Amino acid sequence: MSHAGPAIEATALSKRYGDYVALRGIDIRVERGEVFGLLGPNGAGKTTAVEILEGYRERSGGEVSVLGFDPAERSIELRRRIGIVLQSGGIYSHITPREALRHWAAMYPHPRDVEEVIALAGLEDRADARARTLSGGQLRRLDFALALVGDPELIFLDEPTTGFDPEARRAAWETIRSLRELGKTIVLTTHYLDEAQALADRVAIIKDGRILAIGPPRELGPGAAHYRVAYRDGDGALVERETDDPTALLHELTTEALARGERVQELSVGRPTLEDVYLELTADA
Amino acid sequence: MPEGVVLGWRQYRLERRMFWRNPSAAFFNFVLPLLFLAGAGAILSGSQRDLDKLVPSIAAMAVMATTFTALAYNVVFLRERGVLKRIRGAPLPSGSYFGGVAANAVTNAVLQIAIVILAGRTLFGLDWPLHWAELLVFVIVGVIAFAALGVAFAHLIPNFESTAAYVNLVFLPVVAVSFYVFDSSSAPGFLRTIAEALPLKPLIDGLSGAMVTGSDLGNHLDALAVIALWGLFGIFFAVRGYSWEQTRT
Numbered sequence: 001m002s003h004a005g006p007a008i009e010a011t012a013l014s015k016r017y018g019d020y021v022a023l024r025g026i027d028i029r030v031e032r033g034e035v036f037g038l039l040g041p042n043g044a045g046k047t048t049a050v051e052i053l054e055g056y057r058e059r060s061g062g063e064v065s066v067l068g069f070d071p072a073e074r075s076i077e078l079r080r081r082i083g084i085v086l087q088s089g090g091i092y093s094h095i096t097p098r099e100a101l102r103h104w105a106a107m108y109p110h111p112r113d114v115e116e117v118i119a120l121a122g123l124e125d126r127a128d129a130r131a132r133t134l135s136g137g138q139l140r141r142l143d144f145a146l147a148l149v150g151d152p153e154l155i156f157l158d159e160p161t162t163g164f165d166p167e168a169r170r171a172a173w174e175t176i177r178s179l180r181e182l183g184k185t186i187v188l189t190t191h192y193l194d195e196a197q198a199l200a201d202r203v204a205i206i207k208d209g210r211i212l213a214i215g216p217p218r219e220l221g222p223g224a225a226h227y228r229v230a231y232r233d234g235d236g237a238l239v240e241r242e243t244d245d246p247t248a249l250l251h252e253l254t255t256e257a258l259a260r261g262e263r264v265q266e267l268s269v270g271r272p273t274l275e276d277v278y279l280e281l282t283a284d285a
Numbered sequence: 286m287p288e289g290v291v292l293g294w295r296q297y298r299l300e301r302r303m304f305w306r307n308p309s310a311a312f313f314n315f316v317l318p319l320l321f322l323a324g325a326g327a328i329l330s331g332s333q334r335d336l337d338k339l340v341p342s343i344a345a346m347a348v349m350a351t352t353f354t355a356l357a358y359n360v361v362f363l364r365e366r367g368v369l370k371r372i373r374g375a376p377l378p379s380g381s382y383f384g385g386v387a388a389n390a391v392t393n394a395v396l397q398i399a400i401v402i403l404a405g406r407t408l409f410g411l412d413w414p415l416h417w418a419e420l421l422v423f424v425i426v427g428v429i430a431f432a433a434l435g436v437a438f439a440h441l442i443p444n445f446e447s448t449a450a451y452v453n454l455v456f457l458p459v460v461a462v463s464f465y466v467f468d469s470s471s472a473p474g475f476l477r478t479i480a481e482a483l484p485l486k487p488l489i490d491g492l493s494g495a496m497v498t499g500s501d502l503g504n505h506l507d508a509l510a511v512i513a514l515w516g517l518f519g520i521f522f523a524v525r526g527y528s529w530e531q532t533r534t
Contacts, residue, residue, distance in 0.1 A: 054374060056370070056373065079374065079376040080376040084371075086367065086374070088367040088370065088530070089367045089368075090365075090366030090370075090371065091368060091371070092303050092363075092368060093366075094303050094307055095299075099302075107292060107376045107377050108376060146371070150376070
């Protein structure tokens, strides 16, 4: 039953809707215990990819294995081991969070304690309120709770913090980090760069149905090896130089400046952020 | 007990609870037909013949309202809200889910028939149904057929806002033509043909035989066949066109 391979392995995964090609053959491998981010603009194919992995859509081509199962077969056994936070998942208007969690918990072989999940989601005060009276943020936390109540090994989070205020967002991040510490595997789609940078062990940047780059956020992209050194030169112009060896460049700059008895004004050394990489990769040619 | 049955039972209990918590749904399901029965009954109370026609007609309409109408509304609402999609992602067998949902509709239909029978007896002094087995057969086949047709029809409804328009476009004409043809022996031939081909009039015939006239099942096999054919048609399109999520707006 338990299988030793990666949590997810997809090769040459493609999806067509009629003439429209949503995924043009992507390869994804998600290791167990990893937080994997799928980052990309709207319409890039993120949700299509995730919904194929979740078993909602059938692929047009390629091979997919999720916890050793083919998700297209939609086996109950696989669904018992995954948790899904949908972008558009609703709930009955007249159910309370406690009832919903009890109802969902009963579908799983080893559910988490319902009261504990209510507390984790911060819904203690609203546990017996009708869902229709909950705020958008509270409903989103209920989404989270429903995905976690079955104690799944693998959790899909599709834009989990969209619409959250900064405080709720931080809290969601903490929850995701604590899940990671429990050894859960998490697949996260987001269009927030800071979210991917803060949470993901590895990120795939996806656009027009293709993966443009994949790797840890810090090492991602074509400029990854470069440092960016910026300063104001003697004429007051802002200079930006890229280098693989900032030590030598800084030595050169500071030596010259000291020789002239000046300071290097507004000196900064930086690495390209995920945002730089993302903007560079997803810019329309 | 097999796990699928346990989960189906839990789904049924949840559906019941949700049903009672939605006062407008409960009202439309129970109070409206009862008011209709009482109102029409008061007008017709002088004529036993009319009352004999009214009670099975209302009973059949109640079956259609609790299954066809209620399920069309429910499926469109749950689909639009994303509840169906969430359920699809949970480890709940489809059979358990639809079993629970169908059992909920059956419960409402059975409660309705019971209310109509009791009301007919207490308000209008009608007898108890003469053929319980025949009543049971027609209620079961009618419920399955109209429930399947309701789910199939939901596929044609683009969004929740337009559900009332779509449902009434079917419900009201079907009720009107079926009631008229059942009541009037002088109905034009083409209307009679239409009414006999639709599932409601055959259901009224069957219920009338069981509840009022005492004409037994053997005399209503053609009516039963018409309802069953509609049921097969409904099941085919309910399954084929089933969509777990909103694709149009």
